[in-house]
Amino acid sequence: xxxxxxxxxxxxxxxxxxxxxxxxxxxxxxxxxxxxxxxxxxxxxxxxxxxxxxxxxxxxxxxxxxxxxxxxxxxxxxxxxxxxxxxxxxxxxxxxxxxxxxxxxxxxxxxxxxxxxxxxxxxxxxxxxxxxxxxxxxxxxxxxxxxxxxxxxxxxxxxxxxxxxxxxxxxxxxxxxxxxxxxxxxxxxxxxxxxxxxxxxxxxxxxxxxxxxxxxxxxxxx
Amino acid sequence: xxxxxxxxxxxxxxxxxxxxxxxxxxxxxxxxxxxxxxxxxxxxxxxxxxxxxxxxxxxxxxxxxxxxxxxxxxxxxxxxxxxxxxxxxxxxxxxxxxxxxxxxxxxxxxxxxxxxxxxxxxxxxxxxxxxxxxxxxxxxxxxxxxxxxxxxxxxxxxxxxxxxxxxxxxxxxxxxxxxxxxxxxxxxxx
Ligand SMILES: Cc1cc2nc3c(=O)[nH]c(=O)nc-3n(C[C@H](O)[C@H](O)[C@H](O)COP(=O)(O)O)c2cc1C
Numbered sequence: 541x542x543x544x545x546x547x548x549x550x551x552x553x554x555x556x557x558x559x560x561x562x563x564x565x566x567x568x569x570x571x572x573x574x575x576x577x578x579x580x581x582x583x584x585x586x587x588x589x590x591x592x593x594x595x596x597x598x599x600x601x602x603x604x605x606x607x608x609x610x611x612x613x614x615x616x617x618x619x620x621x622x623x624x625x626x627x628x629x630x631x632x633x634x635x636x637x638x639x640x641x642x643x644x645x646x647x648x649x650x651x652x653x654x655x656x657x658x659x660x661x662x663x664x665x666x667x668x669x670x671x672x673x674x675x676x677x678x679x680x681x682x683x684x685x686x687x688x689x690x691x692x693x694x695x696x697x698x699x700x701x702x703x704x705x706x707x708x709x710x711x712x713x714x715x716x717x718x719x720x721x722x723x724x725x726x727x728x729x730x731x732x733x734x735x736x737x738x739x740x741x742x743x744x745x746x747x748x749x750x751x752x753x754x755x756x757x758x759x760x761x762x
Numbered sequence: 763x764x765x766x767x768x769x770x771x772x773x774x775x776x777x778x779x780x781x782x783x784x785x786x787x788x789x790x791x792x793x794x795x796x797x798x799x800x801x802x803x804x805x806x807x808x809x810x811x812x813x814x815x816x817x818x819x820x821x822x823x824x825x826x827x828x829x830x831x832x833x834x835x836x837x838x839x840x841x842x843x844x845x846x847x848x849x850x851x852x853x854x855x856x857x858x859x860x861x862x863x864x865x866x867x868x869x870x871x872x873x874x875x876x877x878x879x880x881x882x883x884x885x886x887x888x889x890x891x892x893x894x895x896x897x898x899x900x901x902x903x904x905x906x907x908x909x910x911x912x913x914x915x916x917x918x919x920x921x922x923x924x925x926x927x928x929x930x931x932x933x934x935x936x937x938x939x940x941x942x943x944x945x946x947x948x949x950x951x952x
Contacts, residue, residue, distance in 0.1 A: 552812050
């Protein structure tokens with residue numbers, strides 16, 4: 541089986557999307573699946589990179605989109621890639637019955653804020669003749685800063701859910717409901733996330749030596 | 763009163779281009795000034811996800827390209843209309859490229875809107891927003907997703923965004939009706 545993990549975050553390997561996507565990818569590899577990774581933002585900057593991703597897409601039995609929620613949907617370059625895949629499929633009928641899975645996380649605490657984005661991916665799958673394998677969605681993505689170990693309980697539950705997902709996908713199955721439920725559960729109380737998040741913005745401003753206040757209005761209105 | 767039309771369609775997409783034309787005409791009948799921005803002709807790079815617009819240069823993206831000009835115009839408008847082919851239930855990548863660059867308009871601090879966490883507003887006043895999507899043939903699921911996406915985008919700005927989907931082959935009277943309906947719904951009268 542050939543699997544392609546498409547990382548839809550512009551931050552590439554420094555992103556939460558990479559952490560989650562590669563978690564599934566490595567779990568697939570452990571089970572004998574051939575896994576390739578594609579950094580969508582980076583590859584779409586050149587015609588060559590775009591062509592490479594489109595070819596990889598077409599030759600995969602399983603594609604997993606790992607992305608951050610951007611404005612309630614997919615980041616623009618990932619949307620562009622899906623448009624190009626669909627245009628291609630219009631011309632050449634999809635070979636076999638490739639599957640599409642998703643792992644998405646967002647900055648707000650509520651995982652359900654990702655539902656529309658998941659629906660868009662699912663509609664894309666239907667449109668291009670792919671089989672929908674399901675989606676993992678997580679809120680509080682801001683707490684996944686490069687290290688599962690920083691999560692409550694060392695992130696064991698999330699790692700376990702990723703592993704179960706890889707196991708099911710490698711078998712040809714869908715993302716298990718149990719893994720979806722673990723992802724949907726808040727990583728911490730909402731008040732704690734927003735409190736630390738608000739503090740985090742201030743700390744980053746200080747680190748970046750920001751010259752204007754947090755609520756500055758560069759485009760007028762006082 | 764000023765209106766801004768964000769044209770998120772590609773050259774050759776006659777249905778969406780018709781929607782832009784009819785929306786522009788409908789607006790011209792009701793407001794003093796209509797600006798049409800053809801996103802395909804601008805240089806707008808993809809958001810880098812660095813949050814520099816919140817923590818380095820608050821309110822402004824660290825990348826200098828045409829997106830800043832669009833944001834200024836956006837804030838200076840009373841009405842903004844997004845026009846886009848409905849793309850698997852979402853926006854076209856051309857429109858989305860610009861929308862991803864709109865986060866400097868918000869303040870990073872969290873607040874509760876409709877029982878969910880969202881961001882504080884940076885500005886006192888934002889334009890009323892309408893969204894006209896186009897679909898070459900009926901697709902109930904894509905239409906449902908589109909309506910939900912537009913509604914969710916409204917929450918981010920603590921207000922209601924109105925959406926319509928124009929389905930079928932280019933037909934100026936239907937496109938015009940959709941545009942007029944949207945303007946009625948946000949209370950923009952001649
Ligand atoms: C342009 C932009 C738009 C975003 N829009 C949303 C949004 O609509 N809802 C949300 O919960 N988070 C939103 N976020 C937050 C990201 O989803 C969040 O920071 C995520 O953890 C980033 O993941 P990554 O490290 O994989 O890039 C947005 C971030 C950016 C940069």
